[in-house]
Amino acid sequence: MRGHPEISMKEFDHKKIDKKWQDYWETNKTFRAIDNSEKEKFYCLVEFPYPSGDGLHVGHPRSYTALDILSRKKRMQGYNVLFPMGFDSFGLPSENYAIKTGIHPSITTKKNIENYTRQLKSLGFSFDWDRVIATTDPEYYKWTQWIFLKFFEKGLAYKTKMPINWCNSCKIGLANEEVVNGKCERCGGEVVKRDIEQWMLKITEYAEKLLEDLDTVDFLDKIKAQQINWIGRSEGADVTFKIKDSEEVLTVYTTRPDTLFGATYMVLSPEHEFVRKITTKEQMSAVEKYIKDSAQKSDLERTELSTVKTGINTGAFAINPINDEPIPIWVADYVLISYGTGAIMAVPAHDTRDFEFAKKFDLPIKCIIKPNKELLEQESIQEQDVLKGKVCWPFDGVAIHSSNDKDLNINDLDVDSAVKKTTEWLEKQNIGKATVNYKLRDWIFSRQRYWGEPIPLIHCDDCGWVSVPEKDLPVELPEVEKYEPTDTGESPLALLEDWVNTTCPKCGKDGKRETDTMPNWAGSSWYFLRYIDPKNDDEFADFDKLKYWMAVDWYNGGMEHTTLHLLYSRFWNKFLYDCGFVPISEPYRKRTSHGMVLGEGGEKMSKSRGNVINPDAVVEKYGADVFRMYEMFIGPFDQAAAWDTKGITGIYRFINKVWRLVKESEIQSGEIPDNQQFIVNDTIKKVTEQIESLDMNTVISQLMIFINEISKEKVQSKATIETFLKLLSPFAPHIAEELWQYIGHDKTIAYEKWPDFNAKYLKQDTIVIPIQINGKVRDQIEIDANTGENEILNAAKAAKNAAKYLAKGTIVKEIYVPNKIINFVVR
């Protein structure tokens, strides 16, 4: 312990005290996490920010403060805590800024990281600053590239033509985030799909594991629900249809094979490879036109027109394998090429989309489900209308008209049994099989952009795509003149001939470097692993260290990352686990999320609305502790909350009250006095438990109750004050350290033992019990806590106001819930 600061004897001067303790923590490396320590570890993680030019948003500290409180408490409870911070610094704003000004993104990034670091430090977070990382650092992205090569080597990275968002007026590819309501975010121009060769990561290979393993982790239910939805698993069957007068067979995917009896036509997606093969001569030109039209539809049109069905008849017929009836094959863009087989059997009687389509094009509708009576009533639909095919019935019921002369009869079966029996029959006949499908798509991993990790591959005409050898990593981003994507939509790197042209690492002949870069999500997909060993030059992290620290015990972040970052990083970790590079399959044991911080009045904070709150200004005026506590007091942690400048006053008064209480009271040594035992122990219990459930607003309210209660006394016991300062310290660490020192300690409070409560003090000697008559509170009695039930009931009957009501009738029932309530039922 060196250079212990001077004690401030003046008034609560937040600027001086904040600075004093922030310097102290930094000099002493108070919050350094120790690798492979004997202590039990606790890995506490918050999402690292993108260091934007605007500086820290007041939303960031909501998450950081909450987990800082948790980290500080865990340290005091004896854990070896890893609470790291870093910067997810590849990103579009820096690149766009470079396009506008010509200033290299690395310069902007460095400046912004410095500003973020200053701001984060000014809030007193207990990060281990020795482990700070930035995804743009070549020492970091060396390993991002290395991991990509593992994906490539295991066959999970592949290149294919994929439609991307293309702005017709800017002539560049756009990220999904840049497409707002189907229009280009910058120029408002039309956005269309354009096919470009893209690197893909096969996340679909992990769909089942990503879904299954959700059972093994403690994520908020809403987070799990969103991931489950996004993965979108469905069970069904692939069924093959012969095409009339052709050798071809067409496979469709359906979740309802039982409705094969009601299939009256088929639909192919316009992109389906069969369309041109099977279309009749007469229909060919019309079909070609339809394919062209639907390809040119913009995102906007697609979503706007999604309710109006379009389509065209191919003129060809398929044979329904269940009854050998010929049914027409249509093409329509309501069938998506990317899901299932890109072709469907249409059952208009029992599928609303097929119904709409059949109505529009006058196709037959054949009802094969007799509706469930209760549901009919609920939906207020006439059974006759369903049976005649006038109304679509996508709900429950039993099968009718559903048997064939090939030994299948599912009549009178409910949906589940009918599906099961039909699937078995299809498998036996060898014309179908049970199949599982997912909505999850492979991850488009290429960007035709400058400010990202270069994809470390070289193309050779003889060898194909070849990995850059590990010794040549990282492939650093070269300097460029211009940052704009090229006219062809390629990355600006494509213009650097000296860089692009290289030799094939395998055969030594001419080769060309890949000029695509990785998406923003790359660096953040594994950063939690790098924090464990941030300076390692030989591996992305040492395996023993990973074994000690992983999994992350608690990860908090925004709901907006649930389906992208959270899923991607689980995927990367699972992949690395399967390769034997990390010791555990699920990276995060627990995941919570915070609500957004909105501007005053509940609107989203934005520069255009002019309602942005700058954390610097608040810290300047009230100090870091007030800022932190206000962020926690603003409302329930997982719900959105509106900033209210007036609301800070309450916290500011509280902090000052604490200051005065300690500075102005006479403090005597000795035990906690008896009359304070209840409030002290009650507060310890509530604070300890509610930090774990992130109910920070109620913890603060309890700390306020505590101060209100004990400030009734002029003389304070040192033991009471010490206990309180320990409980306060995770929330308001600066003032807690200062007052801890003031009452005579020379070591930081950060590693003091967290107080335990003693249950014996939580029982009050006398308790107040309300008395209800017929469920309405009429009176109350104050009695000794050890009084027996009979005595209590008798006392209750004798209570003045209660007696008045009891006299009006006779007691038919007496209910006594110990220590809670008495209720007399009087007739």
Next chain:
RNA sequence: GCCGGGGUGGCGGAACUGGUAGACGCGCCGGUCUCAAAAACCGGUCUCAGCAAUGAGGUGUCGGUUCGAUUCCGACCCUCGGCACCA
């Protein structure tokens, strides 16, 4: 349309497993101190009636279960977030 939140005083919000609805804070009202103000402190503050004791009503709406419902069940309304022709 589907999935998931939320709806409680003037405001932010409390309420364990069905047991005194409105903790804590803001604001407001009154008071102390002061020439005055600020700060600080003390008291009050769901609505209606009443000097009060007390009584009636009250947690989005309607209905149900219960001695007792913000909490459980059914139907619905509003609102926020996510997904969206996923067969």
